[in-house]
Amino acid sequence: MSIKHLISGLNEFHDNYFVSHRDLFQQLSHGQTPEVLLITCSDSRIDPNLITQTQPGDLFVIRNIGNIIPPYGSLNNAEGAGVEYAVQALNIKDIIICGHSHCGAMKGLLQIGNLAQQMPLVYDWLKHYAEPTRRLVLDNYKHCPSDKLLKIAIEQNVLIQIDNLKTYPIICSKLHSGQITLHAWIYEIESGEVFAYDVSKKQFELLNRSFAVPNSLIGVHSE
Known part of the structure; x- marks a missing residue:
């Protein structure tokens, strides 16, 4: 184009x-008065407003390579500033981290050594902030075929970013008081379907009209 x-x-x-x-x-x-913060990948194949059929002003969106949220306290954390603004200034009620199928960032993460020379900034980004995903996947699922390994990496990366969100003091406080809810989604490009993490089943389930939304809620504070 x-x-x-x-x-x-x-x-x-x-x-x-x-x-x-x-x-x-x-x-x-x-x-603006959005109630939802959607964190997703920079991938050109994803259009948050299109897939959710929302209007301008409905979503506050943060995008980067790999839909990554660095843990609280990370240096030069523009993503963290966006989260803080969304929650504190806009009073966001729901945060969605949405990964997607065929994610180039996760493909690169699984073969990260090849990135160091060709794309050093991408290498640094993934090495610093997606290493927990890489380690978890390769330590526990290295026997899986490459396509399955990629799917696992995409899913686990979203869940790890949810955990990173919980390191933010404002998120921790809002979760404790029940003022905010976290959601983990995977958008499947080839089918147009979205899968949400169901805590009760500990797996991603198709998000359709029959999906029991309360079961998808994650991040509830526990003592």
Whole structure:
């Protein structure tokens, strides 16, 4: 897709979508009130508003390579600043970490030695903040075929990022008082389906109309 195509799209947006939703954008010009923070990958195949069928202003979104949230106290943590702002300033009620199938970051993580020369910044990012995922997967599932190993890495990475979220004082406090809920999702590109982690079953289950949402809630504080 060329820049000319993007400019054409901008004009189409302004002349059609914007005009038909002018009241919405007028309202948004006075501030934002999203109730959901969605943390996902930078991958171009994922469009948070498209797959959730939400409007501008409905989601506060953080994106990076591998949908990673560095633990609290990490240096230069823009993701942490985004989480803090979403929870403190916007009073977010739900946080979703959404991984996806065929994740290039997780493929790279499983063969991280190959990244050091070609993409040193990607290597540093994954080595510093996704090493727990790599170690867990390779120590416990190295007998699995490569496609299965990748799927496990994608799932475990999302759950580890949920654990990282819990290291933030504001998240810990809100979880304790029941003011916030954490959700772990996997978006499957080839099927358009989303799988949510069900705590009671300790596995990812298809998120559809019959999904028992309370069972998907994770991060409830325990003494």
